[in-house]
Amino acid sequence: MPTLYFATHNSNKVRELQQIFASHHLAHFQLKSLADLNDLQEIEETGTTFQANALLKAEHLYQRHQVEGFADDSGLEVEALGGAPGIYSARYSGKYLPNGKADDKANIAKLLEALAGLPPEKRKARFVTVIALIWQGKAYFFEGTVEGHLIEEPKGENGFGYDPIFIPFGETKTFAQMDKDKKNSLSHRAKAVQKLLAFLQTVS
Numbered sequence: 001m002p003t004l005y006f007a008t009h010n011s012n013k014v015r016e017l018q019q020i021f022a023s024h025h026l027a028h029f030q031l032k033s034l035a036d037l038n039d040l041q042e043i044e045e046t047g048t049t050f051q052a053n054a055l056l057k058a059e060h061l062y063q064r065h066q067v068e069g070f071a072d073d074s075g076l077e078v079e080a081l082g083g084a085p086g087i088y089s090a091r092y093s094g095k096y097l098p099n100g101k102a103d104d105k106a107n108i109a110k111l112l113e114a115l116a117g118l119p120p121e122k123r124k125a126r127f128v129t130v131i132a133l134i135w136q137g138k139a140y141f142f143e144g145t146v147e148g149h150l151i152e153e154p155k156g157e158n159g160f161g162y163d164p165i166f167i168p169f170g171e172t173k174t175f176a177q178m179d180k181d182k183k184n185s186l187s188h189r190a191k192a193v194q195k196l197l198a199f200l201q202t203v204s
């Protein structure tokens, strides 16, 4: 059974992908993560693009453990801010929770301040996910995006990150007001994952 590694420490992401693999005729792939390699090292995201950051995490698997797999990198690009916060989305406010995770509320507050006074048509934004896969020694990239606009006050309790202020085009609710299945039918991450799955189905 081929084993693919997912270069992440986020056990929620791993579980979600394991379920997706099982339901997409990819059950013959065993999906493992850094935890299975007893690798607790935080991989520093020193790249300047989503592609570069995803690739350096995927390459870590090979360089450190001689195994192949993939990694993802995501963020929010705001048109009026020239694409910021982009790859810095988690670190935008420079504030962190005691457990070291991103302070989503502080990030949202900083973004809303930067956009204060802008009308809806100037509040366009898109979420981006890039997955880098190392497969048989070659790198492949899969990108997913979702466009929408940012509202002025957070709404909804679900999800994470910038979900409470992002409404996808054609929708009336923020990502944080949607249930998981609805967000997954629209999200940048889900679209990138679908492309990865399609690739793996053609090569396996």
Ligand code: IMP
Pocket: 072, 073, 074, 075, 076, 089, 090, 102, 107, 127, 159, 160, 161, 162, 163, 175, 187, 189
């Ligand atoms: P990551 O690369 O998936 O860890 O995402 C980096 C950062 O981008 C997160 O900490 C969030 O601030 C933001 N982000 C990425 N995906 C989402 C999403 O689906 N909803 C809200 N925020 C997101």
